[in-house]
Amino acid sequence: MSILMLFIDGLGLGTDDLGKNPLITAPMPHLRRLLGGAPLTRSIVAGRGGLHEGDTATLVAVDSCLGVPGLPQSATGQTTMLSGVNAAAALGRHLSGLPTPTLVDILRRHSLFKRLVEAGRRATFANPFTAEYFEAVNNGRWRHSATTTAVLSAGLPLRMLEDLHAGRAVFHDVTGETLRERGYDVTTVTPEEAGRRLARLAREHDFVLFEHFLTDKAGHAQDWDAARHWLGVLDALLGGVLAEADLDRTLVMLISDHGNVEDLSVRTHTQNPVPALLIGRGRAQAAANLASLVDVTPAILALLGVEGGTVGG
Numbered sequence: 001m002s003i004l005m006l007f008i009d010g011l012g013l014g015t016d017d018l019g020k021n022p023l024i025t026a027p028m029p030h031l032r033r034l035l036g037g038a039p040l041t042r043s044i045v046a047g048r049g050g051l052h053e054g055d056t057a058t059l060v061a062v063d064s065c066l067g068v069p070g071l072p073q074s075a076t077g078q079t080t081m082l083s084g085v086n087a088a089a090a091l092g093r094h095l096s097g098l099p100t101p102t103l104v105d106i107l108r109r110h111s112l113f114k115r116l117v118e119a120g121r122r123a124t125f126a127n128p129f130t131a132e133y134f135e136a137v138n139n140g141r142w143r144h145s146a147t148t149t150a151v152l153s154a155g156l157p158l159r160m161l162e163d164l165h166a167g168r169a170v171f172h173d174v175t176g177e178t179l180r181e182r183g184y185d186v187t188t189v190t191p192e193e194a195g196r197r198l199a200r201l202a203r204e205h206d207f208v209l210f211e212h213f214l215t216d217k218a219g220h221a222q223d224w225d226a227a228r229h230w231l232g233v234l235d236a237l238l239g240g241v242l243a244e245a246d247l248d249r250t251l252v253m254l255i256s257d258h259g260n261v262e263d264l265s266v267r268t269h270t271q272n273p274v275p276a277l278l279i280g281r282g283r284a285q286a287a288a289n290l291a292s293l294v295d296v297t298p299a300i301l302a303l304l305g306v307e308g309g310t311v312g313g
């Protein structure tokens with residue numbers, strides 16, 4: 001089987017408050033159809049033990065607080081999600097932004113990608129990078145994120161803009177529109193086509209990661225228009241994925257590292273649980289094993305038949 005992980009930064013399960021939560025009014029027909037007509041809020045799983053089992057999709061409320069006080073953050077959340085090690089507990093706090101040496105070390109030793117590659121599985125990161133990005137890293141002006149570090153820890157190559165041109169990558173903004181705004185000569189794609197590309201990559205690999213973080217940016221900016229825009233784009237991407245994916249052999253897993261965009265009344269992250277939306281093969285098994293971000297890597301390893309899916313602190 002294969003797993004396509006759609007990692008959406010800063011997307012929690014919020015309340016049904018129209019004045020706070022853009023997921024209630026954002027154009028998200030595909031997601032609503034999967035959830036029996038309801039928007040993606042915590043009321044779907046309330047009183048059901050954090051679980052909603054639909055005809056085609058299962059939704060689990062996943063803890064992102066990791067037993068550590070304060071607001072969950074990206075560096076520790078992503079490291080935890082992609083290593084199976086509670087990085088917030090290891091640091092003693094939630095850490096935002098880019099990973100510190102402690103977190104990089106956790107990823108170098110325990111990265112999900114490394115575990116998969118060592119077990120002979122084909123894993124890939126669907127996002128392409130620019131030469132400008134590598135220049136910034138090499139000049140010390142930028143550091144790799146937790147997700148990128150997890151990929152590089154496995155010795156895997158990163159996709160580049162040539163892969164985007166060839167239809168073998170999906171830029172983090174889904175369509176490539178922000179690349180064009182930055183002056184890159186790229187042809188934008190529809191979100192549906194981007195979703196189809198991800199589904200095609202999932203046919204050729206055992207594990208595919210796609211990362212989107214403009215939801216988190218919209219949350220910090222408390223920008224309703226941007227939030228609705230990116231949520232709509234992601235929903236259309238999901239539509240493309242579902243149209244192309246072979247769900248008899250592929251599990252689609254949409255998940256986040258912490259809440260943010262679901263509550264635009266604050267400019268910070270939230271302590272809301274995050275959604276793990278599961279569609280396709282193995283969704284019941286995945287749902288049964290996902291309670292917090294620590295469980296993501298072991299659950300994926302178990303689904304892909306890699307031994308020793310659980311690692312210690």
Ligand SMILES: [Zn+2]
Nearest residue numbers: 010074216260
């Ligand atoms: Zn953030």
